[in-house]
Amino acid sequence: xxxxxxxxxxxxxxxxxxxxxxxxxxxxxxxxxxxxxxxxxxxxxxxxxxxxxxxxxxxxxxxxxxxxxxxxxxxxxxxxxxxxxxxxxxxxxxxxxxxxxxxxxxxxxxxxxxxxxxxxxxxxxxxxxxxxxxxxxxxxxxxxxxxxxxxxxxxxxxxxxxxxxxxxxxxxxxxxxxxxxxxxxxxxxxxxxxxxxxxxxxxxxxxxxxxxxxxxxxxxxxxxxxxxxxxxxxxxxxxxxxxxxxxxxxxxxxxxxxxxxxxxxxxxxxxxxxxxxxxxxxxxxxxxxxxxxxxxxxxxxxxxxxxxxxxxxxxxxxxxxxxxxxxxxxxxxxxxxxxxxxxxxxxxxxxxxxxxxxxxxxxxxxxxxxxxxxxxx
Numbered sequence: 001x002x003x004x005x006x007x008x009x010x011x012x013x014x015x016x017x018x019x020x021x022x023x024x025x026x027x028x029x030x031x032x033x034x035x036x037x038x039x040x041x042x043x044x045x046x047x048x049x050x051x052x053x054x055x056x057x058x059x060x061x062x063x064x065x066x067x068x069x070x071x072x073x074x075x076x077x078x079x080x081x082x083x084x085x086x087x088x089x090x091x092x093x094x095x096x097x098x099x100x101x102x103x104x105x106x107x108x109x110x111x112x113x114x115x116x117x118x119x120x121x122x123x124x125x126x127x128x129x130x131x132x133x134x135x136x137x138x139x140x141x142x143x144x145x146x147x148x149x150x151x152x153x154x155x156x157x158x159x160x161x162x163x164x165x166x167x168x169x170x171x172x173x174x175x176x177x178x179x180x181x182x183x184x185x186x187x188x189x190x191x192x193x194x195x196x197x198x199x200x201x202x203x204x205x206x207x208x209x210x211x212x213x214x215x216x217x218x219x220x221x222x223x224x225x226x227x228x229x230x231x232x233x234x235x236x237x238x239x240x241x242x243x244x245x246x247x248x249x250x251x252x253x254x255x256x257x258x259x260x261x262x263x264x265x266x267x268x269x270x271x272x273x274x275x276x277x278x279x280x281x282x283x284x285x286x287x288x289x290x291x292x293x294x295x296x297x298x299x300x301x302x303x304x305x306x307x308x309x310x311x312x313x314x315x316x317x318x319x320x321x322x323x324x325x326x327x328x329x330x331x332x333x334x335x336x337x338x339x340x341x342x343x344x345x346x347x348x349x350x351x352x353x354x355x356x357x358x359x360x361x362x363x364x365x366x367x368x369x370x371x372x373x374x375x376x377x
Contacts, residue, residue: 117284170210190219293318342373
């Protein structure tokens with residue numbers, strides 16, 4: 001059979017038709033897509049299964065991510081109020097020159113800003129302290145749960161009335177590691193509480209929408225050794241930490257025979273440990289309480305470093321007459337600023353003769369700076 005040859009004119013016409021068809025299709029598709037897009041933009045319902053219908057579903061189900069931020073102005077203002085200064089630093093209009101440098105108040109102390117979600121200084125923590133096994137170690141072990149909560153709610157109301165501008169955050173400070181008079185099997189003179197007791201503290205705090213603070217008395221152990229057993233609790237957003245230098249027995253003495261001491265290095269270790277948990281678990285800032293009532297109990301205070309993830313409270317922990325407690329606060333806590341301050345009130349020891357009463361809320365709030373942490377034992 002003879003082969004057929006293509007007519008050049010036919011080939012050219014065919015190509016033209018194909019190209020024309022492609023162009024027309026592209027234009028029509030573009031117009032349809034444009035109309036479909038404008039319909040979506042105007043809020044019209046798109047046909048199920050259409051491109052705009054899929055976009056609409058995605059748009060309706062995706063919410064903008066809001067990254068929390070700290071209100072630094074409110075933070076600074078609150079610190080100034082605690083120091084009994086105007087909430088906003090006044091702007092000097094004086095043109096006079098002086099050879100004397102302006103006196104800078106010791107408080108508020110300038111440290112790193114905390115991450116968003118920080119409890120302090122926007123709330124005052126009112127804490128109940130103790131161990132469920134001991135009536136002598138604080139109110140938590142002295143009464144049953146319902147009595148403890150009733151008393152605690154009464155104290156909360158007092159502080160809310162005394163300072164209506166500062167909400168109260170209830171707290172249960174449970175001694176999770178207690179110093180002991182006997183060495184124990186490992187010779188560390190401390191006893192770790194079972195999980196059931198820490199769980200009980202968490203449940204009690206939940207009933208008042210509060211936080212939990214786990215207190216550790218290391219004895220002849222170390223801060224580094226006592227934190228890991230508590231990590232599963234410290235990784236919880238509502239659980240915080242307290243250190244008790246009184247029972248940090250570096251010299252090897254038995255707890256209770258001499259007053260212990262804790263260095264900035266140990267305190268910073270605990271702060272960094274907490275900070276790592278905050279970052280790893282995406283938590284709000286932790287609180288670290290450090291109890292003290294003498295000068296040597298805490299050494300190197302200038303080297304204690306607050307972190308964005310950890311807020312540090314130096315708590316005046318001594319008992320006695322109102323005058324003695326104020327004197328201890330003025331001499332051992334206020335002159336060595338770290339970040340925040342606290343004070344402990346003893347239901348029994350603060351009434352030992354010659355004392356006849358506890359410090360009042362007015363007296364506590366008149367201290368400089370006003371404690372943002374108040375604990376009852």
